Amino acid sequence: MKKEYILIIYGVIAVIIIIFLTSILKKLGIFKSAEDKKNIADAKSINETKYFDPTYYKTVGAFKPIGKNMALTYAQKLKVATRGVGTDESMVYDVFNSIYNKTNISEIAEAYYLEYSGFMSKLINTTNDLKVDLLNDMSDAELSQLWDIINSLPEKT
Numbered sequence: 001m002k003k004e005y006i007l008i009i010y011g012v013i014a015v016i017i018i019i020f021l022t023s024i025l026k027k028l029g030i031f032k033s034a035e036d037k038k039n040i041a042d043a044k045s046i047n048e049t050k051y052f053d054p055t056y057y058k059t060v061g062a063f064k065p066i067g068k069n070m071a072l073t074y075a076q077k078l079k080v081a082t083r084g085v086g087t088d089e090s091m092v093y094d095v096f097n098s099i100y101n102k103t104n105i106s107e108i109a110e111a112y113y114l115e116y117s118g119f120m121s122k123l124i125n126t127t128n129d130l131k132v133d134l135l136n137d138m139s140d141a142e143l144s145q146l147w148d149i150i151n152s153l154p155e156k157t
């Protein structure tokens with residue numbers, strides 16, 4: 001009976017050690033779960049996608065545009081969402097859930113670039129690149145959620 005209790009205690013201690021070591025290895029970036037790997041891959045996909053190129057929409061031919069006024073409105077919302085400490089992820093997701101297609105991202109990226117390229121933007125040290133702002137302000141998990149939203153959009157309908 002006494003041996004059984006000792007084995008149970010050793011088992012509990014082993015489980016606690018494994019949980020503790022896994023937590024440390026995750027924080028050090030040595031151990032990554034399948035979800036962590038997906039989040040990193042999705043963030044890389046956002047970095048590499050053509051949709052954030054401000055000129056991309058001009059090369060695709062026919063697509064349903066959101067127009068300059070709406071693109072500017074979305075660009076301003078995204079700047080507010082990424083400005084300062086922290087990010088308003090729900091505002092970012094709302095903007096991307098509101099657009100018609102992936103090509104609209106390029107329209108927004110152009111409006112973002114044009115709106116935030118001026119003298120004042122340089123004076124207050126802000127970037128005029130939508131993709132850079134999103135990549136710098138959002139975690140890999142948040143970027144992964146954004147990538148899922150982007151992938152749910154049609155190409156250019």
